[in-house]
Amino acid sequence: MFLFLIASGLTLIFGVLGVLNFAHGSLYMLGAYLSFTIASRFVGASSATFWIALVLGSLGVALAGALIEMAFLRPVYRRDELEQLLVTYALVLVIGDLVKLVWGADNRSVSRPAILAGAVDIGGRDFPTYNLVVLLLGPLVAVALWLLLSRTQFGRLIRAAASDREMVGVVGADVGKLFTGVFMLGAWLGGLGGGLAAPVGAIYPGMDVEVIAESFIVVVVGGMGSLTGTLLGALLIGQLNAFGILFFPRFALVFVYVLMVVVLVTRPWGLLGKPLAR
Amino acid sequence: MTGRWRAIAAALGGALLLLPLALPQFYLLLATEILIMGLFAMAFNLLLGYAGMVSFGHAAFYGVGAYTCGLLLKKADAPFVVAFVGAPVVAAAAALVFGCLCIRLTRIYFSMLTLAFSQIVWAIAFKWYSLTGGDNGLIGIPVPAALAGPRALYVFTAVIVALVAGMLWRLVHAPFGRALLAVRENAERAEAVGLHVRRVQLAVFVVSGAVSGLAGALFALFSRGAFPDYAFWTKSAEVLIMTLLGGPSVFLGPALGAAILIVLNSVVTSFTEYWPVILGAILLALIYVFPGGVTRLVRLPGTVARAAPDAR
Numbered sequence: 001m002f003l004f005l006i007a008s009g010l011t012l013i014f015g016v017l018g019v020l021n022f023a024h025g026s027l028y029m030l031g032a033y034l035s036f037t038i039a040s041r042f043v044g045a046s047s048a049t050f051w052i053a054l055v056l057g058s059l060g061v062a063l064a065g066a067l068i069e070m071a072f073l074r075p076v077y078r079r080d081e082l083e084q085l086l087v088t089y090a091l092v093l094v095i096g097d098l099v100k101l102v103w104g105a106d107n108r109s110v111s112r113p114a115i116l117a118g119a120v121d122i123g124g125r126d127f128p129t130y131n132l133v134v135l136l137l138g139p140l141v142a143v144a145l146w147l148l149l150s151r152t153q154f155g156r157l158i159r160a161a162a163s164d165r166e167m168v169g170v171v172g173a174d175v176g177k178l179f180t181g182v183f184m185l186g187a188w189l190g191g192l193g194g195g196l197a198a199p200v201g202a203i204y205p206g207m208d209v210e211v212i213a214e215s216f217i218v219v220v221v222g223g224m225g226s227l228t229g230t231l232l233g234a235l236l237i238g239q240l241n242a243f244g245i246l247f248f249p250r251f252a253l254v255f256v257y258v259l260m261v262v263v264l265v266t267r268p269w270g271l272l273g274k275p276l277a278r
Numbered sequence: 279m280t281g282r283w284r285a286i287a288a289a290l291g292g293a294l295l296l297l298p299l300a301l302p303q304f305y306l307l308l309a310t311e312i313l314i315m316g317l318f319a320m321a322f323n324l325l326l327g328y329a330g331m332v333s334f335g336h337a338a339f340y341g342v343g344a345y346t347c348g349l350l351l352k353k354a355d356a357p358f359v360v361a362f363v364g365a366p367v368v369a370a371a372a373a374l375v376f377g378c379l380c381i382r383l384t385r386i387y388f389s390m391l392t393l394a395f396s397q398i399v400w401a402i403a404f405k406w407y408s409l410t411g412g413d414n415g416l417i418g419i420p421v422p423a424a425l426a427g428p429r430a431l432y433v434f435t436a437v438i439v440a441l442v443a444g445m446l447w448r449l450v451h452a453p454f455g456r457a458l459l460a461v462r463e464n465a466e467r468a469e470a471v472g473l474h475v476r477r478v479q480l481a482v483f484v485v486s487g488a489v490s491g492l493a494g495a496l497f498a499l500f501s502r503g504a505f506p507d508y509a510f511w512t513k514s515a516e517v518l519i520m521t522l523l524g525g526p527s528v529f530l531g532p533a534l535g536a537a538i539l540i541v542l543n544s545v546v547t548s549f550t551e552y553w554p555v556i557l558g559a560i561l562l563a564l565i566y567v568f569p570g571g572v573t574r575l576v577r578l579p580g581t582v583a584r585a586a587p588d589a590r
Contacts, residue, residue: 020386072562075566076565079565079569081332081385081386082332082522083565083569086518086519086522086561086564086565087561087562087565089515089519089561090557090558090559090561090562090565091558092558093554093555093557093558093561094554094555094558094559096554097552097554097555097558098555100552101552209511209512213397213511216390216393217394220390220394224386251401251402251405253401253404253405254398254401254402254405257394257395257397257398257401258398260390260394260397261379261391261394261395261398264383264387264390264391264394265379265382265391268383268387268391269387
């Protein structure tokens with residue numbers, strides 16, 4: 001489900017802005033580190049600190065996203081895809097080092113909020129409560145995103161811009177602001193994913209490039225720009241990973257990439273995506 | 279170029295290649311690395327600059343070459359020639375298989391599929407402990423005694439790189455090179471004038487893969503090891519950056535980019551560990567300040583491969 005959160009931000013940005021955002025993994029990492037810092041500032045307080053840290057941390061990432069979009073991406077929308085890709089890759093390098101500079105190269109960890117620290121008994125097996133909550137949070141975010149996209153003015157503008165950005169500009173919408181907003185939203189989702197993933201695994205420099213490769217698979221398999229596709233992709237990859245580890249512990253990773261290849265070869269636009277008109 | 283100019287260029291190039299032999303060992307090693315990465319970048323640019331195909335998984339062939347050479351030498355005790363020639367052959371075979379599927383896609387999907395293939399290679403190298411040593415890498419590759427010293431290895435590398443670069447030069451200036459440009463500029467029109475577009479693309483993909491594999495094999499000899507990182511996507515990004523930094527529109531541009539990047543890396547890492555942030559800054563400067571690479575800043579006569587400036 002973390003994967004879904006990150007990948008949904010990625011797919012949103014690709015769908016509307018047309019930019020394949022390599023720096024998305026970095027935003028995820030930033031989210032994890034920010035929540036870590038904020039959470040560790042209020043040591044000893046109730047488990048509310050975790051949620052406060054999560055909210056503040058992800059909002060911080062959204063803010064960083066807005067700055068990044070305005071400073072770096074805005075000048076290259078009209079250039080070719082390769083250059084946009086490189087800008088985001090440069091950001092990966094820069095953010096990765098800044099994180100190392102600020103937080104050091106050691107692994108960090110965030111403790112789970114106290115209420116969710118236990119385990120729940122389902123059908124005779126224990127499941128960590130925290131993981132279950134996150135599991136439920138994923139679809140919740142998916143529904144919220146869907147409502148945002150289909151029911152609000154902002155969502156309508158986003159969808160319009162995804163299909164024809166010039167026309168949206170012509171009818172009087174401020175495309176620049178809209179793009180910043182979308183990037184912020186995407187960054188927020190990435191940061192949220194990072195913040196939520198923080199208590200489950202360690203936080204370390206290098207988590208950015210690992211997670212971005214996986215989110216690319218999710219987005220490609222599901223269909224670039226398709227939100228439901230991304231949900232499906234995240235579920236598929238999650239399952240494949242879990243079963244792969246169960247049966248072929250060594251080569252789970254290989255399967256995931258094989259799936260990506262199969263999808264790209266048979267349906268390049270992804271399971272639920274639409275073929276590009278161009 | 280006329281014959282006389284060609285002779286002068288060859289003499290200059292030869293002198294440049296011999297120069298590092300007079301330098302202390304540190305620079306000799308640096309020069310070896312530059313030559314190898316330069317070859318890799320030129321192979322990559324065959325696709326990017328000449329055929330207009332953006333591969334985002336070229337590390338796959340580099341990695342395959344490195345592991346083939348390393349495994350044949352270490353695990354199979356194969357003669358050196360077999361291992362060294364085997365590397366580009368196996369890389370070419372991999373490129374043929376991947377290429378058949380990749381060239382059916384265009385633009386971003388092509389890039390994504392090459393990325394997926396290279397990640398498969400990486401995942402196999404990373405996880406197949408019994409064969410590849412997993413994340414520890416394949417270490418202690420036996421290098422023949424004749425190539426054991428840094429000087430000998432440099433000379434060997436220089437000769438191989440010069441030969442292959444010469445072959446690539448011939449290739450892109452042969453009708454095949456023209457066909458590549460035609461396909462890059464307008465695939466439909468190229469098809470209409472009788473070129474078999476897919477076949478041209480597949481051919482260049484395989485050649486590029488083979489040369490990348492050769493570079494990988496050289497690097498395996500150089501570092502006496504092969505590591506999963508060689509096939510990781512960040513390696514693909516590295517070669518892409520080198521190529522763009524040098525300038526894809528000039529034949530030797532990518533090699534120049536490789537040289538600049540490696541020298542800078544060695545200078546920067548000597549006083550700070552934060553090399554990536556510098557690299558990121560270079561990259562941003564490349565995009566905003568001098569698109570087209572450093573070779574765009576100075577017009578080099580006689581080396582422009584593109585008939586027209588890119589349509590940016």
